[in-house]
Amino acid sequence: MRKVAIIGVGMTPFGQLWDRSLISLAVEAGAKAIHDAGITHKDVGVLYGGTMSSGLFSGQEHLASMFADHSGFDHIPSVRVEAACASGGLALRQAYIDVASGAHDIAVVGGVEKMTDLGIYPVTKVLSTAADAERESSLGVTFPGIYAMMARLHMHKYHTTEEQLAMVAVKNHAHAIHNPHAQFRRAITVDQVMGSVKIADPLKLLDASPVSDGGAALVLADEKTARSQSDTPVWIAGSGHATDTIALHDREDMLSMRSTVYAARDAFRQAGLSPKDIGMAELHDCFTIAELLALEDLGFVDRGASGSFIEQGQAHIGGSLPINPSGGLKAKGHPVGASGIAQAIESVLQLRGDAGLRNTGAEIALTQNVGGSGGTAVVHIFRR
């Protein structure tokens, strides 16, 4: 396997972008990444794109062809990747494997989702397709409901509090204030989270990531190309991908996503690193409880200790391990297919020192992107 670096990044703002179409978001992100890399269209060998459900959100499938066509590429191969909310992270991994294998020297990999063309019930319905349709969602459990059941169990087993969950949202909003691409650039308080409308007890509206539109893209290159094209390549030091049962109820321990545990094991092993080497991480905080579970599954804290880790401020920028300096899915926004790519973009900006007031000074970054309630997880480790 060849070494692979990220040499260009680009993204649209995340938010309720009513004047933007699915494909325009994808094309804008890709064009910005190509410009950032200082390459041209003819240098690109292959495209990869992650989107969860363009068919149900936008009535459009066959996006692989559409990405290439509307971006102005002449007949190059293009692949669409789907793994629910991990579609972006998995597209990155597949593009990484492609370039590492020697099949192509330069890949553009993007992620996109256009969610706000649907109302609240249809959006909730589409998101619930990430669960087991016959044994979870069609019986009446929503996607927030599945994470709510994890939250209740964590509170029951470890005495985690609803306030500690709220502190995850408060932290990520505080980080997003300094992110020009974030959907919510404003502070919130624990009282506001606690007082927000309940969606699936114990989770409230402000425990949940929003419904968002947005696109994000990266340019990957093999070592030789990367060194000749870029003064600031960010290397993919480790890449891991694993699965778990699609239904939460089939897991022996419903407070651990084995997909995350095994994806992280493989990524750390490849990188020759351990959790204590990580300087910052972008974790999949689709709901506040998900950030707590990720901290434990990735080995950053002991089982049951994630709530107090957040409460002590250790996950803030300036803390011992900044988590979601971008604002995370919670405050940056969560256009599902784009989120895994946007996590990588934040890592690149942090390692380049280009994250402005969000700069953490980290030299090694980790991303964790989850599909569904943990049926898929993708973990990447990046370094300068």
Add this chain to the structure above:
Amino acid sequence: MAVPKFWRQIPALYNLEGSVCGCGALAFPPREVCPKCHAVGLKPHRFRGKGTVETFTIIRTPTTDPEGENIEVPARSIPYVMGIIRLEEGPRLTAQIVDARPEDVRIGDRVELVFRKLLEKGPKGVIQYGYKFRPV
């Protein structure tokens, strides 16, 4: 509306019919491959329908419009309780917990199978029935 989609689920949804492997491993819903020993050719196994609530939530935003024509029936009675139940025989399942006030449900509650309406597909469409659970 294609009826077979509902018809083929009747054994699992009406009778809690899962599968049992020669190695003794039980599964619900039925599986093609044994989750323990990976053998095929599993046989049907009917669960007794008694269990314990391991975790639950109170759903306040459903996936179908309570005023709409195609409706998951729980959406009619917002808020409603969904739980993960450990059957006495071992496997777990996700189901609505009925005949209890949401604020009274607790982890560890004993529950039993009841047969209820799950889904209505418009005034002329299929009505789907299946399992829910109630406190013992």
